[in-house]
Amino acid sequence: MKHFLIRLATPIILVILWQLLADAFGSPRMPRPSAVVASATKLIGSGDLITALATSLGRVFFGFMLACAIAIPLGILMGSARAVERNLDPLVESFRPVAAIAILPLVILWLGTGSMAAIVIVAYAAFFPILINTIAGVKRIDHNLMRAAYTMGVPPATRMWVVLLPAALPAILVGMRIGLGMAWTAIIAAELAVGAKAGGEGGIGQMMFIFYSYSVELNGIVVCMIAVGIVALVLDRILRAALHAAVPWSRL
């Protein structure tokens, strides 16, 4: 109980301190909790915040699905066929250190500043964690399971669905969880950078940039930041719950 009270007290004290310091020393523009709450009520009430979040989440959803659709089959192939892994590994290792945001200028050049570019950036960001974890998951499967299925004459396609995929599922879901976190960060960065260049269309990152550059609404920026944090937390919890549901025996 004592520990819980200390835990609860720290964030509350920090927020009160922020309010007092801003009132005492800050310029009128400086964001403070009371103004942030007012701004949040306004933004939620007008629906702007929800629309922006929905736009960003939609891009993340399609990009993430694209990444899964390519990375999971490729990872299973690379994890189970040594020759494929050895030949493709150089490409993976060469592109993996290149951050998604670094290829943004190229993607803008190819696809413009619309949703398509954002989806590609998200897919690129989520791709590598999913791929690497899928490969590792497939390689770590208990060999006896595969040998048993092989001995009992289970056909290859059934082996894949019934033995390989369930056994590799925990690792794949871990990869998806990491990938989704990276995808959400990447969409913010992409929308911010695009917002810095052109008008663009919607998205939470863009909204932040507009608050910064046109209206200098710092409280609005803080509202967006909090919204970004909450969404990140919720996405992570959803995948964690999926992991629990799919593999109750895993400790995560």
Added chain:
Amino acid sequence: MMASFGGALAGGSAAPRRWPAWAIYLRTMGLFCLLWYVMSWLTPNKLLLPSPIDVASAMRDRIEDGELIANATVSLTRLLISVSIASLIAIPLGLAMGTSRLFEDLLEWPVELLRPIAGIAWIPLALFMFGIGNGLPIFIMVYTAFFPLLLGTAAGVRNVDRRLIAAAKTMGVPRGTLMRHVIVPAALPSIMTSARLAVAASWTAVVAAELVGAPSGLGYAIEYYRSMLDTPSVMTFIIVIGVLGFLCDTALRSLSAALMPWALSEKKR
């Protein structure tokens, strides 16, 4: 073990190991460049997809006019400064969180509330606080590197074998010595792993921060050459970012191998 299993799946025979790893690397990348060359040859607009040869000559130009070295130095210096600052704050705090219940209670919730807010989401507010310059990227990178380091250190300390600490206490080792000679070395593998995560995350953040709000650095250079429609140079800087990110990780990996040869059981990848 793994090779034989993979071979069994692929159809009964293990992959022949005639080619050494570096030769396979060269073969794959050579094929990739060939494919790239053909694609660029088929693309009517050279601005969209310059050939590998154009990129190579742009890279030579950028090395000769000093742009590449200058911007890479700026970005790497920022990385070094921010990771040092983040380590100086996060590692002592992490040690405190791992050893003292009070510190854990105090820090846990603020950290869990702030951590989901990506460093990149701080850029607009940081633009207002610091303006365009060195302050913004360094702030974003310190913030990004802070959380993995803090949580990695705290987790490392919590996982130290209790018997080691109990043994040291029984032998009357004072608190400072206990920390320096027992807890820190035992937590070091976890700290180094989190340092690798922190460096990788901050390297991503530096590019984003420079792309939006800094007058120098690799991210800025990418954006500058994009606005000049000089695609070969844009690709040059993308390659440099990838290579430097890879080299930083390799350097940290060999540093951890040198610092703690006993922790080599940690998988290579």
